[in-house]
Amino acid sequence: MSTKRKSSALQENEGVSEPETTSKSAIEAIKNMRHSKPSAAQLVQGILAQDITALSRAITLVESTNPEHLKKANAIIQQCLPHANTSVRIGITGVPGVGKSTFIETFGTYLTSHGKKVAVLAVDPSSTLSRGSILGDKTRMEDLVKDDNAFIRPSASGTSLGGVARKSRETIILCEAAGFDTILIETVGVGQSETAVHSMVDFFLLLKLAGAGDELQGIKRGIMEMADAIVINKADGDNLKNAKIAKVEFNRALHLYPPKASGWQPKVLLASALQNQGIPEVWKLIGDYLSLAKDTHFFDHNRNEQNKFWLLQTIEDRLKSDFYNNPFIKTELKIQLERIENGETSPFAAAELLLGLK
Amino acid sequence: MSTKRKSSALQENEGVSEPETTSKSAIEAIKNMRHSKPSAAQLVQGILAQDITALSRAITLVESTNPEHLKKANAIIQQCLPHANTSVRIGITGVPGVGKSTFIETFGTYLTSHGKKVAVLAVDPSSTLSRGSILGDKTRMEDLVKDDNAFIRPSASGTSLGGVARKSRETIILCEAAGFDTILIETVGVGQSETAVHSMVDFFLLLKLAGAGDELQGIKRGIMEMADAIVINKADGDNLKNAKIAKVEFNRALHLYPPKASGWQPKVLLASALQNQGIPEVWKLIGDYLSLAKDTHFFDHNRNEQNKFWLLQTIEDRLKSDFYNNPFIKTELKIQLERIENGETSPFAAAELLLGLK
Incomplete structure (x- = not known):
């Protein structure tokens, strides 16, 4: 569905015979490339020219713990700032098993096929230990990873949620300056990371399964209260009936909460990311929200408060x-x-x- | 029911005729009293001698924002510390209207009539604005306020919950050193103050009403998860039937939570503070908990973690x-x-x- 495709790293190609000996000049070339350190100005130039290598390098500086790197990162962010703030930032959460990767794959591909440039980031403070419980395995987004109009970056690692979240937030600015107009920020449905993601997005989407019995968890930790939309995923086949019942229940639960500051009444939708069903409806709903939030100036007000x-x-x-x-x-x-x-x-x-x- | 009674400040006494002129010597005496500043050592001596005036003065130092006062307060706390840690600390929460004041009045009076020395504190960061939404009006505890074996102190004021909570925690130490063996810490069932109180008590008691419809609130904000006991108050008269139904429901809800680190299974009790019913059962339950927690050394472990x-x-x-x-x-x-x-x-x-x- 994406407009352009690269050959996948996962694709098996015909073998090429190994070179006879390791070339000394090749080693030198690699060493030089590794040691080349583009200046902050060069990286900014690259980012604004939508060069993905420059963007990746700048993000690596943001994620570094080296004070020199951070200084350089700050300079880059400051120069990117006038070109940022141009995207829609969408938070996506849900407990493990709800199908986040598949949803982002299908939703992201839908967006790029409609002319959007999509950056997918993750906030997962546990990733230091588990090394990539989310987005670590890019093979779960096989289409999106090959899509020229998509950029996928796994969670920064770090010992504190605060640190990881800060890095993600700075990365958003860099991605926006590099021309990405839709930022999807994934987080796992455990711990405090949802609150952090909620505080950096315009729209917060909660993925659910019908009859998964985690309703109490969602209410308990205040996640349902943050949601602008609940999407019941895997609403297909035998599951569709249960999903429809769940939709009624979630709608009822959402009405128990006090009205949102945005004036938006959260909605419940059914989708099947695997079957590619219900995806345009999700994007339409987000559009409805954005119209409202921009009309009432809540959109800008909210971003200011977040800043x-x-x-x-x-x-x-x-x-x-x-x-x-x-x-x-x-x-x-x-x-x-x-x-x-x-x-x-x-x-x-x-x-x-x-x-x-x- | 209390063993000793003071005459209440609220009690109307026969009037005495005013003195003819204001006595200059009396003014001097008042001035001197106001200006007498007992040293930290004197206050510690007073506290250990169970002098309520010394205790109150030390708490006022703890609550002060004056750096000199805080220095003095720290010295007093340090010297009281070897005499502290001797009480049972019980947190009591519930939404406004649940009958917290009446419950504390009845429960506290029950305790003093059984030889306990009871200090009642409050943690209410909102009190700076509302000036005493809880415990501010001591008239709501008319018996307890006259009880020689009870000491009531309204919430410290402060702009941050952290500050208010710190002051309460230091006040616990002073009260313990002054011989109070049962500390009741009241908080309002709104905001984050429950979490702060939970982190300074041995036992956390949640007051509820039957059919009040705030179940979702309790689950949502994790308060029910913190509770060691739920007491359904106002379980009397026409309300008794509903209270019994609510007891079953709350028991079921409590079983949805993972087991507590203490190994304790939270219980639900019925009580009517106004009718003085169910109060001994609450104290017995707390006793059961303490036996368990001391046997398993969870009691000490928990206090250490809190420290x-x-x-x-x-x-x-x-x-x-x-x-x-x-x-x-x-x-x-x-x-x-x-x-x-x-x-x-x-x-x-x-x-x-x-x-x-x-």
């Missing part, structure tokens, strides 16, 4: 990481935790002492 | 308040927020700039 939130969030994350990464603090924190455990000091006295070392 | 949590919480609150209270930051923050609003800078660049002023 302010991220300012404070970034500051607070940095205050904490600067403190806890201080080697003196690290050593003394261990001692104080032991003293608290032994009842030799109070949490407050220990905090005073540690803050005194700042 | 560690509070160490980190205190540090992080202070890092933030130090930063945002810096006058240079205050001025520049306003400018940067405006620049973000006008799209002239990114949240990240603004954060960098502000952090550079630290």
